[in-house]
Amino acid sequence: xxxxxxxxxxxxxxxxxxxxxxxxxxxxxxxxxxxxxxxxxxxxxxxxxxxxxxxxxxxxxxxxxxxxxxxxxxxxxxxxxxxxxxxxxxxxxxxxxxxxxxxxxxxxxxxxxxxxxxxxxxxxxxxxxxxxxxxxxxxxxxxxxxxxxxxxxxxxxxxxxxxxxxxxxxxxxxxxxxxxxxxxxxxxxxxxxxxxxxxxxxxxxxxxxxxxxxxxxxxxx
Numbered sequence: 001x002x003x004x005x006x007x008x009x010x011x012x013x014x015x016x017x018x019x020x021x022x023x024x025x026x027x028x029x030x031x032x033x034x035x036x037x038x039x040x041x042x043x044x045x046x047x048x049x050x051x052x053x054x055x056x057x058x059x060x061x062x063x064x065x066x067x068x069x070x071x072x073x074x075x076x077x078x079x080x081x082x083x084x085x086x087x088x089x090x091x092x093x094x095x096x097x098x099x100x101x102x103x104x105x106x107x108x109x110x111x112x113x114x115x116x117x118x119x120x121x122x123x124x125x126x127x128x129x130x131x132x133x134x135x136x137x138x139x140x141x142x143x144x145x146x147x148x149x150x151x152x153x154x155x156x157x158x159x160x161x162x163x164x165x166x167x168x169x170x171x172x173x174x175x176x177x178x179x180x181x182x183x184x185x186x187x188x189x190x191x192x193x194x195x196x197x198x199x200x201x202x203x204x205x206x207x208x209x210x211x212x213x214x215x216x217x218x219x220x221x
Contacts, residue, residue: 029063029205030204034198036052036195037196038192046067047067048067053195064081064089066213067085075093077210089209092104092116092214097117100118103214105207105211107206114131114132114134116211118130127172133207137202139176140174141174141184143171143172169188170185182196182198182200184196184212
């Protein structure tokens, strides 16, 4: 009789399913306004980590990861939501266009939700980008300092300097009809670090993050 009770207890224990592991939810990046982008560099790739900024400006929770292979065809970067690079947040790839290169930004299903391109004519004096979010807005981003823009332009054509971080800070301001809606600031230092600040709630954070990565990844074509 005791043996039958023991067998019943064992059977009941085996039949009870183990609780499913808890999967943390992805952070809601659309409700956040400031992000920190850090890059580490090797001879073959640049690794990017995008974090939500804390009130003191330091890096908080990571929300995106990307790798730009230096020996691969430029103009194509995939942004992931996790360090294992299994879930796609966004991806951009260049294509020939009447303006030169147009970079389409797509989601994990391949659906386009924005684009950007460098305004070659305006960039002759001061680097300028156009960022388009269909049905919403078109932003014009200009670098503040023409002197720094010129030094960075020369820097790109000096052999092997592409592997040396540009330590001097610079800043882009993105406007629509003269109103500032977004800024990207490269911080002073040997380590590549950007701060992305979004001033309009309807700017797609995925598009803003992808474009900020492009400012660095597309420096040398």
